[in-house]
Amino acid sequence: MTVFNGGSLNIGSSSNSHDNVLNITNATVSTAYLNVGNSGALSNSLVLKVEHSRSGLCA
Amino acid sequence: MTNSYALVSASAGTNNISLASLNGTLLINNGTLLAPRTTDNGGGMSLGGTNSSVIITNGGYLLTSSGTLGANAPFCTGVVVGVSSVWSNHTTVADSTNLIIVGTGIGPTNFLGVFNGAKLYNNGSLNIGNNVTSAFNTVTFGSPVPR
Numbered sequence: 300m301t302v303f304n305g306g307s308l309n310i311g312s313s314s315n316s317h318d319n320v321l322n323i324t325n326a327t328v329s330t331a332y333l334n335v336g337n338s339g340a341l342s343n344s345l346v347l348k349v350e351h352s353r354s355g356l357c358a
Numbered sequence: 359m360t361n362s363y364a365l366v367s368a369s370a371g372t373n374n375i376s377l378a379s380l381n382g383t384l385l386i387n388n389g390t391l392l393a394p395r396t397t398d399n400g401g402g403m404s405l406g407g408t409n410s411s412v413i414i415t416n417g418g419y420l421l422t423s424s425g426t427l428g429a430n431a432p433f434c435t436g437v438v439v440g441v442s443s444v445w446s447n448h449t450t451v452a453d454s455t456n457l458i459i460v461g462t463g464i465g466p467t468n469f470l471g472v473f474n475g476a477k478l479y480n481n482g483s484l485n486i487g488n489n490v491t492s493a494f495n496t497v498t499f500g501s502p503v504p505r
Contacts (some may be wrong), residue, residue: 300500302472305456306483317496319461319487325471326500333436343487350502
């Protein structure tokens, strides 16, 4: 899984924007900037996870 | 769509993809859809119909200059899934800004997912929830392994 973002990655990109979510699970993400809630934004989330199979090996 | 199609016109400045009606779907199944900007800063892909979706799968390829999922509309979905499936939001036109927005205007509850080895290239910013009236948007990169 590859995601390349050359600019800003904004989760809640303006004042009072709210309840937006970015989930990243077992993925590679490259971004120039990462903002979780810009000025005045509320309740925005970045969720990072690495999950393994039952054998202990990543898919 | 299983074949290649290019919206590019030598004389056109913009090459637009617009899904503005209810429940519209753009399916790129192992095909190619090219809709880049050519000479200006307009154009791109816009999902502005409630519950509309774009699905890129099975090695499909979408080239855009900008993308908006949920342009004043809720429940819009973009999915890029499977190895070799690609959404590239990238142009080299001077002064062009490549932007992906998930939810803008009165456009809450939209979704973008990149799964199962697919790729997303964005040569600009990605805004998740662009306004106070466009809340509860979700972007998911990757997926859990099967249990």
